[in-house]
Amino acid sequence: MKKLICIALCILMLVPFTAGASAAQSKTGTLKMLAYNVSGIPLVGDFQGSVFTTTNDRAAKIGALLNSTDVDFIGVEEDFNGHKYLAAEMTNYPYRSANSGGLAQGQGINAFSGHKLYNIERVRWNKEFGYLSGSTDALSNKGFIYSLMELEEGVYVNVITLHCDAGYEPLSVAARRDNFIQLADYIRTNLNDGRALIVLGDFNFKFKRNLKDDIVTNLMEPTGLRDVWADVYNNGITDFDNPAFNHDVEGDDLDRVLYRSGDYMTLEPVSKTVPSLTGENGERYTDHNPMLTEFRYTLTGSEPVPEKLTAPEKENEALLNIKEAGWAALRFVQLLFGLVTELPYLIYQGIELLINGKMP
Numbered sequence: 001m002k003k004l005i006c007i008a009l010c011i012l013m014l015v016p017f018t019a020g021a022s023a024a025q026s027k028t029g030t031l032k033m034l035a036y037n038v039s040g041i042p043l044v045g046d047f048q049g050s051v052f053t054t055t056n057d058r059a060a061k062i063g064a065l066l067n068s069t070d071v072d073f074i075g076v077e078e079d080f081n082g083h084k085y086l087a088a089e090m091t092n093y094p095y096r097s098a099n100s101g102g103l104a105q106g107q108g109i110n111a112f113s114g115h116k117l118y119n120i121e122r123v124r125w126n127k128e129f130g131y132l133s134g135s136t137d138a139l140s141n142k143g144f145i146y147s148l149m150e151l152e153e154g155v156y157v158n159v160i161t162l163h164c165d166a167g168y169e170p171l172s173v174a175a176r177r178d179n180f181i182q183l184a185d186y187i188r189t190n191l192n193d194g195r196a197l198i199v200l201g202d203f204n205f206k207f208k209r210n211l212k213d214d215i216v217t218n219l220m221e222p223t224g225l226r227d228v229w230a231d232v233y234n235n236g237i238t239d240f241d242n243p244a245f246n247h248d249v250e251g252d253d254l255d256r257v258l259y260r261s262g263d264y265m266t267l268e269p270v271s272k273t274v275p276s277l278t279g280e281n282g283e284r285y286t287d288h289n290p291m292l293t294e295f296r297y298t299l300t301g302s303e304p305v306p307e308k309l310t311a312p313e314k315e316n317e318a319l320l321n322i323k324e325a326g327w328a329a330l331r332f333v334q335l336l337f338g339l340v341t342e343l344p345y346l347i348y349q350g351i352e353l354l355i356n357g358k359m360p
Helices: 002-026 055-067 083-089 170-190 215-223 228-233 317-341 343-356
Strands: 028-037 073-077 110-113 116-124 143-152 155-163 197-202 255-260 265-273 291-299
Touching: 028 055, 028 143, 028 155, 028 197, 028 255, 055 083, 073 155, 073 197, 083 110, 110 116, 110 143, 110 155, 143 170, 155 170, 170 215, 197 291, 215 255, 228 255, 228 265, 255 265, 255 291, 317 343
Parallel strands: 028 073, 155 197
Antiparallel strands: 028 291, 073 110, 116 143, 143 155, 197 255, 265 291
């Protein structure tokens, strides 16, 4: 009799545990991620849309448009001097990174979320090219920003928003290749917690360019990341030389989204679209298209609580303004340095343009 009672108690103890595990494994939902280069470079950005407007006015208009998107997470690039006006309009996204300053000192990358963000970290690229040549990337503090997003209670996703070195001449390509290698090292070292990972932003990379930056070898393969465009629209093919590579399908853009599933969550990209973020008369306020990716996620188990959960810091605008003056002086010195050191390279590029009709 005692033996039967023990067996019955064991069965009763196992039933709720089994049911709980089954429920967790069948839980699904959607996750919408948007990346947008907002052309926030003072003066230069004023001419990059379809209409001329000032930095602050453009930032406010873009902020209002982004606020109406109803997505989970927005990563922006080139969010420099107009950040205050952009952020003020994005009231639907209370969880956000603190601004890192204007063009002289700032990274231009920020995260806005409808879900709680933790453990935000900014990382600068080890290699940038160009004070006057290339795309003048060495005059910025480009890199990436990491954040841990709590999608729902106890469910977390690692998110990285980035802006890579621009340009397609050899030295810019080499710098971007180094960006990919640095990011892969960061992911392998810091994001081995078993959680799903999404990397989005302005990669300044297209598979169709077929350049030596090679995102597959230098970033995707070492980290297990996949490209949403390739998976949704190109049958997962990333090899430009593969006869099955689709050269005609749209969406192989500079702005992209990479992803990988985790031990506790499976990510499946459903779509990669370009939402219409324009003014009443179709005005465009940046030279980039917003990239919206929708994922279907499935929870496959209960993940452990993160070792630390640090809320985002509050920005100190007064301190940022003081630092900006110092950084502006440094940038002026760098411009003079670039005028001397990069002049031969600029001349070489000009000759190539005259002879071959294109930059090297």
